[in-house]
Amino acid sequence: MAKTLDTTLLASRLRLVVGHFVRRMRAEHRFPLAQGAVLGRLDREGAQSIGSLAAAERVRPQSMTQTLTDMEGDGLVKRCPDPSDGRRTLIELTPHGLETLEADRRHREGWLAESLADLSGAEQRTLADALELLERLSEK
Amino acid sequence: MAKTLDTTLLASRLRLVVGHFVRRMRAEHRFPLAQGAVLGRLDREGAQSIGSLAAAERVRPQSMTQTLTDMEGDGLVKRCPDPSDGRRTLIELTPHGLETLEADRRHREGWLAESLADLSGAEQRTLADALELLERLSEK
DNA sequence: TATTGTTATACTCTATAACTATA
DNA sequence: TATAGTTATAGAGTATAACAATA
Numbered sequence: 001m002a003k004t005l006d007t008t009l010l011a012s013r014l015r016l017v018v019g020h021f022v023r024r025m026r027a028e029h030r031f032p033l034a035q036g037a038v039l040g041r042l043d044r045e046g047a048q049s050i051g052s053l054a055a056a057e058r059v060r061p062q063s064m065t066q067t068l069t070d071m072e073g074d075g076l077v078k079r080c081p082d083p084s085d086g087r088r089t090l091i092e093l094t095p096h097g098l099e100t101l102e103a104d105r106r107h108r109e110g111w112l113a114e115s116l117a118d119l120s121g122a123e124q125r126t127l128a129d130a131l132e133l134l135e136r137l138s139e140k
Numbered sequence: 141m142a143k144t145l146d147t148t149l150l151a152s153r154l155r156l157v158v159g160h161f162v163r164r165m166r167a168e169h170r171f172p173l174a175q176g177a178v179l180g181r182l183d184r185e186g187a188q189s190i191g192s193l194a195a196a197e198r199v200r201p202q203s204m205t206q207t208l209t210d211m212e213g214d215g216l217v218k219r220c221p222d223p224s225d226g227r228r229t230l231i232e233l234t235p236h237g238l239e240t241l242e243a244d245r246r247h248r249e250g251w252l253a254e255s256l257a258d259l260s261g262a263e264q265r266t267l268a269d270a271l272e273l274l275e276r277l278s279e280k
Numbered sequence: 281t282a283t284t285g286t287t288a289t290a291c292t293c294t295a296t297a298a299c300t301a302t303a
Numbered sequence: 304t305a306t307a308g309t310t311a312t313a314g315a316g317t318a319t320a321a322c323a324a325t326a
Binding site: 007008010011012013014015016017018019020021022023024025033036037040057058059105108111112113114115116117119123124126127128129130131133134135137138140 | 147148150151152153154155156157158159160161162163164165173176177180197198199245248251252253254255256257259263264266267268269270271273274275277278280
Binding site: 019023026027049050051061062064065066069082085086087088089 | 306307308309310316317318
């Protein structure tokens, strides 16, 4: 039976490591993390409403509006009225947004994705399992 | 032999889960995370220089100066000249800083530390192992 | 010259509150 | 009334550049 760890120390270490990792990701990207997240999601899932993007990223709709306004200003996304519901706005990738995403992916190959690929299958599994746990903690 | 996962998807999920977790932690704390980190470190390790705090938290010295200036304004820490090196400033906890830290720890017991304690020993081990991996990724 | 820390400035990221427009 | 989104505002968190003081 595995022994229980000191949860206060584990909590501190969690905060420190996660904080460091976020700063490292930020430094590595060519454009803001929050924007990259939206680009990736639009590419994977297609055009969708602002509220749905906010829910998926688990930020407030107001925060997402701000991110999208910045991105629209940079020509990465386009706002389109939803024909079936006048309250909704659909967000879609522009060609420039897609190019930017692909350039970022190529660049990150030099770091995160490549580093992850360097891990053993067991290590990748450990990381994936830990993400499940982290998500469970976040939901509580 | 464990199969290799899709590293692009794992990278996306890593960003999402970690981002969500950080926002959850931020929302749960009574005062800024960066300040809580400093309070905990000073309590565990005792008074130390600004540069050493910055290195431990892996932020720039300028960022740490800013954090500490805010904290000093709130009476959480005190700047003391290092008697052995006029360039250095030692940071020490004030009684108010210690009280604040202890109050925060009691409050967090209601969430993170308690949630971690609810995990099985194996799950805690998975999380601790993943932190090692995450730290290795951050260092690369 | 090298090291420690600060000031000035700016950007990212997110939140709450109050609002408008549509259903 | 309820829902989708926006505007206004503020605060946390961090960075780079330029600087002063001390070793």
